[in-house]
Amino acid sequence: KHGNLPPGPPADPILGHLRTFPRDNHGKTFYEWSKQYGDVLHLNIFGKSVVVLNSHEAANDLLDKRSAIYSDRPDFPPFNLLGWDNMLVFLRYGPEFQLHRRLMQQPLTREGVAVFRPVQTQQSHILLQNLLASPEEFEAHIRRFTSAVTLEMTYGHKVTSDDDAYLQVADQMNVVITTMSKCSTLELFPSAKHLPAWFPGAWFVRYANKHRHLIWDMASKPFQQVERELAAGTAQPSFLSMHLEDMERDGTRNDAEAIAALKTASAHMWTAGAETTWSTLLIFILAAARNPEAMRAAQAELDAVLGPGPARLPTFEDLDDLPLVWGVVYETLRFHSALPLGIPHRAMADDVYRDMHIPRDATVLVNATALARDPAVYSDPERFWPGRYQAPHSEPPPTGLGFGFGRRVCPGRHLAEASLCIVVASVLAVFDIAPAKDAQGRDVLPEVRFTEAITSHPEPFKCRISPRSEQARRLVEDL
Numbered sequence: 001k002h003g004n005l006p007p008g009p010p011a012d013p014i015l016g017h018l019r020t021f022p023r024d025n026h027g028k029t030f031y032e033w034s035k036q037y038g039d040v041l042h043l044n045i046f047g048k049s050v051v052v053l054n055s056h057e058a059a060n061d062l063l064d065k066r067s068a069i070y071s072d073r074p075d076f077p078p079f080n081l082l083g084w085d086n087m088l089v090f091l092r093y094g095p096e097f098q099l100h101r102r103l104m105q106q107p108l109t110r111e112g113v114a115v116f117r118p119v120q121t122q123q124s125h126i127l128l129q130n131l132l133a134s135p136e137e138f139e140a141h142i143r144r145f146t147s148a149v150t151l152e153m154t155y156g157h158k159v160t161s162d163d164d165a166y167l168q169v170a171d172q173m174n175v176v177i178t179t180m181s182k183c184s185t186l187e188l189f190p191s192a193k194h195l196p197a198w199f200p201g202a203w204f205v206r207y208a209n210k211h212r213h214l215i216w217d218m219a220s221k222p223f224q225q226v227e228r229e230l231a232a233g234t235a236q237p238s239f240l241s242m243h244l245e246d247m248e249r250d251g252t253r254n255d256a257e258a259i260a261a262l263k264t265a266s267a268h269m270w271t272a273g274a275e276t277t278w279s280t281l282l283i284f285i286l287a288a289a290r291n292p293e294a295m296r297a298a299q300a301e302l303d304a305v306l307g308p309g310p311a312r313l314p315t316f317e318d319l320d321d322l323p324l325v326w327g328v329v330y331e332t333l334r335f336h337s338a339l340p341l342g343i344p345h346r347a348m349a350d351d352v353y354r355d356m357h358i359p360r361d362a363t364v365l366v367n368a369t370a371l372a373r374d375p376a377v378y379s380d381p382e383r384f385w386p387g388r389y390q391a392p393h394s395e396p397p398p399t400g401l402g403f404g405f406g407r408r409v410c411p412g413r414h415l416a417e418a419s420l421c422i423v424v425a426s427v428l429a430v431f432d433i434a435p436a437k438d439a440q441g442r443d444v445l446p447e448v449r450f451t452e453a454i455t456s457h458p459e460p461f462k463c464r465i466s467p468r469s470e471q472a473r474r475l476v477e478d479l
């Protein structure tokens with residue numbers, strides 16, 4: 001009655017695509033399949049429909065234009081076990097979703113996030129100092145940047161040393177997030193518990209039970225501290241303090257349900273924002289080490305705006321004059337997404353698209369690898385080319401493939417873009433990033449290898465990060 005399901009590779013009559021479902025390289029495999037079968041693919045996993053969208057057209061048509069029926073989420077058993085099912089990212093579409101979405105979105109508008117600029121600027125300066133002192137530890141320094149920025153933006157808590165108590169809880173949270181995000185795409189399906197033994201086992205059940213208390217440490221202790229600081233009049237402006245002050249004003253401060261939602265939303269800033277921003281900044285460093293020419297063009301632009309040398313460090317006010325720095329940020333998002341298959345959506349009703357039947361309850365994935373190479377949108381897609389977003393080429397920024405679609409689009413995208421942009425501008429202003437050298441002094445280009453999970457980041461790699469000039473070194477030393 002609804003027409004045929006979208007095409008896909010041949011399926012086993014009983015197991016469906018279970019054996020064909022790629023165990024790694026999901027994005028690349030789906031992309032290859034899409035060239036053969038079309039941009040909308042259908043897979044059957046234990047009788048459950050999985051639809052993979054491989055073009056901007058399909059993603060926009062379904063997730064944006066028909067968002068009224070594509071804004072639900074499937075269940076996420078591993079994360080439910082952790083007690084995270086009441087976090088926005090995992091919430092089913094409905095009134096609770098609306099409440100959490102409002103809480104997240106309100107302070108994080110394009111204009112609203114400007115209040116966090118001093119925190120991002122200060123922490124980016126600490127990042128520069130750390131990179132100068134021990135450049136080979138860039139991964140840890142970037143981790144510290146995202147942790148400190150998230151803690152201060154969410155709770156107004158300033159990290160002043162590595163022994164900071166909240167930083168330690170945050171570090172533990174980071175480990176949990178990284179470990180849990182190793183759940184493969186297949187483990188996200190409720191049918192995962194029926195998977196045969198050759199699939200990764202139910203390791204996450206034990207792991208989740210052991211670590212579920214952490215999120216409450218993260219949610220409760222800083223929350224109480226901000227309440228105390230507000231009472232004493234010493235609270236720094238933060239996501240949480242701004243919301244609590246608003247609630248005081250509209251008389252909802254004693255509404256237990258609203259307070260519980262706010263506590264969860266604050267902890268969620270962490271689980272949703274820190275890992276993704278860290279991964280994306282590592283992807284930037286990898287891209288920079290592999291594409292020094294592309295970076296030199298952005299560095300020339302920085303010198304023109306800041307004065308040669310550079311004469312000073314960039315500020316947020318400079319960013320409007322730095323289209324190539326934005327180009328590097330956009331190319332980083334396009335080069336590899338920290339969420340290569342986005343976060344799964346769920347179809348809330350039967351639908352027909354281009355004569356194809358999309359069944360109700362189908363899990364709908366967006367394949368960022370394919371969108372990054374969409375011939376209708378990007379020319380010469382394998383080339384890392386920050387200039388593609390400027391006139392006369394004016395290719396569109398990879399907002400959808402980076403931050404998602406429709407009513408579930410990432411509410412932290414303006415905050416994330418601000419962090420990415422100020423770090424990329426500051427790092428490129430003072431450092432050259434180059435491939436590591438082998439024993440014979442030859443360049444060793446870092447390989448393009450990423451971890452395979454819900455979130456994804458580069459496998460450990462080496463590169464050289466060194467000051468661009470004596471003036472650049474002094475600028476960082478004098479911070």
Ligand code: HEM
Binds near residue numbers: 280
């Ligand atoms: C570079 C950094 C980031 C990237 C690449 C990223 C990407 C994404 C993507 C692809 C989605 C899925 C959208 C969809 O379902 O269509 C998402 C959702 C989400 N992101 Fe981000 N994000 C980043 C940073 C942040 C930050 C800093 C926050 C903190 C406020 C945040 C909060 C969220 C939340 C709460 C959701 C779930 C929204 C919902 O289900 O309605 N993200 N993000």
